[in-house]
């Protein structure tokens with residue numbers, strides 16, 4: 065079996081940044097960028113403009129940013145494998161990391177597999193329809209875009225992040241509607257109160273968006289009231305899914321401690337997981353910030369921690 069100082073699993077901003085730092089520290093990292101698990105490059109491959117990543121005053125497209133990161137990782141000697149990791153064994157050291165084709169004995173592992181923003185299958189809201197043409201899953205990322213300004217915006221969800229996103233969007237939309245299929249929000253009392261009292265935020269109870277329509281971008285939504293079955297059409301400038309995220313941790317199969325939502329648990333202020341020499345960075349361990357820059361920052365932390373830990377144990381040069 066092939067040996068590696070460091071195997072990085074995942075290819076978003078966190079994984080590529082970890083690779084850049086690890087490669088420059090002569091760790092000769094192997095990076096599994098995924099294949100069936102999602103587009104190599106991660107969540108930013110599904111978006112258009114990224115306007116909040118420092119260093120690009122005019123903005124940059126998500127795919128271009130990720131191609132730059134990938135090329136930077138390659139430039140310093142990262143070996144990138146276009147396949148998914150299907151299995152890991154952390155109960156022995158060196159660890160075993162199994163891809164669909166390649167298998168490694170790894171002295172250390174960085175997990176950067178991200179979290180997938182959940183989406184609902186609403187006609188008009190899918191790829192090739194109005195996804196990224198007014199339909200998105202990240203208010204903080206996209207809310208300030210011109211297409212959403214002074215337009216009625218619709219947020220789907222009922223938990224804390226839905227309320228948080230809806231409240232955030234009141235800065236940009238003419239009015240924000242939180243569409244919730246029940247008659248009660250799951251969000252904490254304080255968040256609910258803030259939302260319900262906000263003059264630019266209205267909750268549409270017991271209702272679901274059943275279709276999203278437009279021309280080049282979203283222009284309207286149809287909403288069904290689940291109690292009366294009445295369907296109404298509303299002008300809309302944007303639709304934001306806020307129905308949670310699914311961290312990509314299924315392949316770990318109990319090898320690391322996860323929290324109750326299946327995010328990897330790390331020691332506060334570090335990327336250290338419940339297993340020595342296994343680190344986690346980016347959205348797979350972060351349900352608070354979920355931004356490219358924080359993912360990249362924690363990728364840097366994970367690589368530095370791995371390098372120091374390996375050196376301290378005399379495992380690498």
Ligand SMILES: Cc1cc2nc3c(=O)[nH]c(=O)nc-3n(C[C@H](O)[C@H](O)[C@H](O)COP(=O)(O)OP(=O)(O)OC[C@H]3O[C@@H](n4cnc5c(N)ncnc54)[C@H](O)[C@@H]3O)c2cc1C
Pocket residue numbers: 073074075076077078079096097098099101102103104105106107108110111113114115116117147148149150176177178179180181200201202205206312315345346347348354355356357359
């Ligand atoms: C629509 C949208 C727009 C966004 N816009 C912005 C923005 O403008 N600015 C901003 O800062 N943030 C934005 N974000 C958030 C940002 O994309 C994420 O915070 C960031 O991508 C997280 O990076 P990550 O490296 O942790 O994981 P991800 O980007 O999720 O990448 C994880 C990678 O790991 C791969 N992977 C998963 N499982 C495996 C496996 N078993 N084996 C191998 N590989 C695997 C996946 O395929 C994926 O390529 C946006 C998110 C979305 C959904």
